[in-house]
Amino acid sequence: MDESDWLADTRTSYDTVAADYADLLRDALAEEPFQRGILALFAELARARGSGPIADVGCGPGRLTGHLHRLGLDAFGVDLSPAMIEVARRDHPGLRFEVGTMTCLDLADESLTGLLAWFSLIHVPDAEVPTVLAEFHRVLRPGGVVLLGFHAGDGSRLKTEGYGGHPMRVYVHRRPPERVAGWLAAAGFTVEAEMAHHPAPGVEGGFVFAHR
Template sequence: MTEPTVAQTRIAYDAVADRYAELFRDMLDSLPMERALLAAFAELVRDNSSGAVADIGCGPGQVTAHLHALGLTTFGIDLSPEMVSLARRANPHLPFDEGSMTNLDLADGSLGGILAFFSTIHTPPRQLSAVIGEFQRVLAPGGHLLFGFLAGDAPQPEATDHKVAIAYQWPPDGIAELLRQNGFTEIARIQREPHEGERFRHGYLLARRS
């Protein structure tokens, strides 16, 4: 399989934006574990920082809005103009902008938290460390990152078919090591088996900028 480019990923998500928003509008209603993780993340950010939280790869903005409802100052960034348009329409009270996680238009140390909820799954493995380094750059010291990924059993990341674009499954230890190399301290990790209609195990790592 050929690695997806940023432009290809943008085009692919623009093409499915309306359907994606429809499918995932109420996704958190049936995900109690994820709601608990987001609540824990929100509490840590509130207790340790006054900075805003960026939902990077926010899609149509439903999780950005959920974090806002938990008391955080939030905004969303997405590669897809169509996704940003849908997010703004659904959540006119929140800011959403186009942007790439490889080059965030944010000042060093300006954020209290980052949510990357499966937004890096299309990032080629050789580029993921640089993306995590960019997360580290814009987080304030002590800021928190909640990182969701497709969890695999192989010792190395593996490319897999995905309905939108090629995605990568990662061993949890591999993600944890990239976080450590880029100045993060792991706080917790969780995996869950696929729910009905899902194809992959979901992994979550909660980390703090050292």
């Protein structure tokens, strides 16, 4: 599968599920104290770098963009799916949302204080991850903080249905935190922490903090 194939499949899949995805996950963070704590740490680290914009890359319907805004950050969202961006603008009318791809961000060099990619790298093939992380490094200013959240583990599966039973065609990639940390280091980041979260039997999330 080449780059255009996986990007097109991801865009179409999330356009299809956007409305139900937003409804199903709108209040999910209220049930996730560990995730709220991780996001609060990200916000504290970002504020320590000084003022400046924070990008939520792969923002979906903007629920975490809104959460970061409530934590006092100048947050905006970017997502590949126009339908997701439409929902985000509807649900968070005071915030900025843009259609874009993490493989080629429409952002100036060294323009961000922080960048969040919350379970949005999970559909990026291994071969494309260095391109994405190079973009993250480019748009972050020196000292800027990045937080990656992802499905931990190993292996990939093709997801053909989700979020209200709608058809999808996206590969979901699981990666151990140490592999993601290694990719970040290779892209020029300084890794600060690797974390694993086990919210349910057989379910594992990974989180890596780093800075440029």
